Amino acid sequence: MTAEPHPHDRPGPALRAEALESLLLERGLIDPKVVEGLINRYANDVGPLNGAKVVARAWTDPDYKARLLDEGTAAIAEFGFSGPQGEHIVVVENTPDVHHVVVCTLCSCYPWPVLGLPPAWYKDPAYRARIVREPRTLLAEMGLTLGDDVEIKVWDSSSEVRYFVLPERPAGTEDLSEEELAALVTRDAMVGVGRVAAPVT
């Protein structure tokens, strides 16, 4: 995408988009709130594919999982995923007894090659402070309620080490292929503020 003028004799795309939206609004064909909601859902729910592929492989291949937990960066590089902010990735595995969650208390260190760019809340000072001070409460507010018997471990990513959560494989997914499993994995689950939900059949 460039900011250069459109090569044909029509106004640029931004103006045309605006005109289209005004026209549709005038005719009552769209509701701006609905449009806004749809944009947010697609921007947030269509998750990072690279990380999801890594998780799905770990769920289906025990040898891969062992390598991933042992040497995250190298195992992730097997997919060809590497680059800035991915030099030293440590993978922590969620279990029924221990739940891991990742933060960067200093700024917004994040494993880019697998998760892309961090979401806005990850950079929010409130998240960075509260996930350390009161993880259970904050996770519940974010929609993840953990039992009192589940230990919560908070990992502080830095420019040296970036953490990546291997979520629990949901029950009822025994028959799914690696590709189908990857489609279930969300960004929130790989940061540790969510769980991977069982598929709706």
Next chain:
Amino acid sequence: MSLTEDLPVELDVDGPSSPPRANGELVFTEPWESRVFGITIALHQDGVFAWDDFKEQLIAAIARWEAGHPDGEGYCYYACSASNQQA
């Protein structure tokens, strides 16, 4: 079977009608791109047009554009195709 199943439209990951992505996530470089995208989905959701019809128009619009311009402009197509569906 996937988490995104309850979204109104399952977007193509590959092929000519797949929106611009980075690491699987949608990429909007300017606000109008996301608006046009949202409007298109909203119109489809309200039954103004079927997604497959839109997709056909979209692919045709991209082909027409690319015939004359080697460098494409992703969401322009959404605007063109959504307008055509309206017409």
